[in-house]
Amino acid sequence: MPTLISTPMRPKTNLLNFSRADMEVFFADMGEKPFRAKQVIQWLHQYGVDRFDAMTNLSKALRAKLEEVAEIRTPEVLIDQASADGTHKWLLKLDNGNSVETVFIPEKNRGTLCISSQVGCALECSFCSTGQQGFNRNLSVAEIIGQVWVANKALGWDPLANGKNERIISNVVFMGMGEPLLNFDNTVKTIDLLVDDFAYGLSKRRVTVSTSGVVPALARLKEVSDVALALSLHAPTDELRDVLVPLNKKYPLREVLDACTNYISGDTRRKVTIEYVMLDGVNDSVAHARELAKVLKGVPSKINLIPFNPFPNTQYRRSSDAAIVRFREVLIKNGLITLTRRTRGDDIDAACGQLVGQVLDKTQRQQNKRATG
Ligand code: SAH
Ligand code: SF4
Numbered sequence: 001m002p003t004l005i006s007t008p009m010r011p012k013t014n015l016l017n018f019s020r021a022d023m024e025v026f027f028a029d030m031g032e033k034p035f036r037a038k039q040v041i042q043w044l045h046q047y048g049v050d051r052f053d054a055m056t057n058l059s060k061a062l063r064a065k066l067e068e069v070a071e072i073r074t075p076e077v078l079i080d081q082a083s084a085d086g087t088h089k090w091l092l093k094l095d096n097g098n099s100v101e102t103v104f105i106p107e108k109n110r111g112t113l114c115i116s117s118q119v120g121c122a123l124e125c126s127f128c129s130t131g132q133q134g135f136n137r138n139l140s141v142a143e144i145i146g147q148v149w150v151a152n153k154a155l156g157w158d159p160l161a162n163g164k165n166e167r168i169i170s171n172v173v174f175m176g177m178g179e180p181l182l183n184f185d186n187t188v189k190t191i192d193l194l195v196d197d198f199a200y201g202l203s204k205r206r207v208t209v210s211t212s213g214v215v216p217a218l219a220r221l222k223e224v225s226d227v228a229l230a231l232s233l234h235a236p237t238d239e240l241r242d243v244l245v246p247l248n249k250k251y252p253l254r255e256v257l258d259a260c261t262n263y264i265s266g267d268t269r270r271k272v273t274i275e276y277v278m279l280d281g282v283n284d285s286v287a288h289a290r291e292l293a294k295v296l297k298g299v300p301s302k303i304n305l306i307p308f309n310p311f312p313n314t315q316y317r318r319s320s321d322a323a324i325v326r327f328r329e330v331l332i333k334n335g336l337i338t339l340t341r342r343t344r345g346d347d348i349d350a351a352c353g354q355l356v357g358q359v360l361d362k363t364q365r366q367q368n369k370r371a372t373g
Pocket of ligand 2: 177179
């Protein structure tokens, strides 16, 4: 088994990269008992501690040893924006000058955090600003779970200080930047932490992986996890989906829907959430709705219609409210559970890939100015 302890030749080990199983290996390598893993996971993720000297149930000697070989390093908040409707959006700085965004959406009975799994995305969906930025790199576990850690803190969660361990974040969705199933191992380890009772303790129904349809990874995911699944479908035919979600050329619609059905098989209460972005004049006609109802026959699903969020230089427009209502009615008439996602945080552009886009645009503008001025 590879050792997880750093050596003088290697930088310190960031303990936020570890699931509980990894942490057990780490402590075993140090000659420590497995229950240390549980304790440290609790300090990090239940109590939001980022200093070894606060871990009072570890001996002084062990804390000193950890100080030497390990660190607790979270992403850094670059921008924190709060919308009038309570939505929060953070731009987080990572190593090597990269940044990602995380969005918190409060609702009556829940608080949903939308997290990123990659810097950019390689899949180039034509209506997605992240996809148009290209792919940079995968996020580490520390960078993915770190978004939950940082958002919790920014929202005022500090159980050690105020004695309360109420979770403000009740749901986590992988709907920020990137394709989580193309950063498979780190996504799965993050899920492990999210549902671990010694870490975030969320129920598996409250953690949702959203994918554009990476078929082989869906089969692998079923083997290791049973969290909720959302599929970014966006089109009822291969012809149109090839244009909107180019990954469709590799994994066509029928294969993707079968893989999703297989993922939730074995539990008749489960449903796949079908995400469908509403693009004016592209995929929003009554005929498209009828076609969609047809292809979803036999797929236990509920549909989420997402009004398109425009970004600079996009060729697409958001469907009109009337078109969205009409589309939804056809689906409902066909017996499909269909919701329209409310647009939230419009005043802070709390949509996929947009804040990073703005920061990049601004940097670009400044560079251009410098070059021309
Ligand atoms: N890569 C994954 C998860 C991140 S994208 C996926 O594609 O599912 C999260 C959701 O935001 C997806 O359903 C995606 O299609 C949608 N999305 C992307 N760009 C959007 C835009 N400009 N307006 C509305 N929804 C968008
Ligand atoms: Fe990537 Fe998802 Fe955007 Fe497509 S919609 S480019 S898969 S982040």
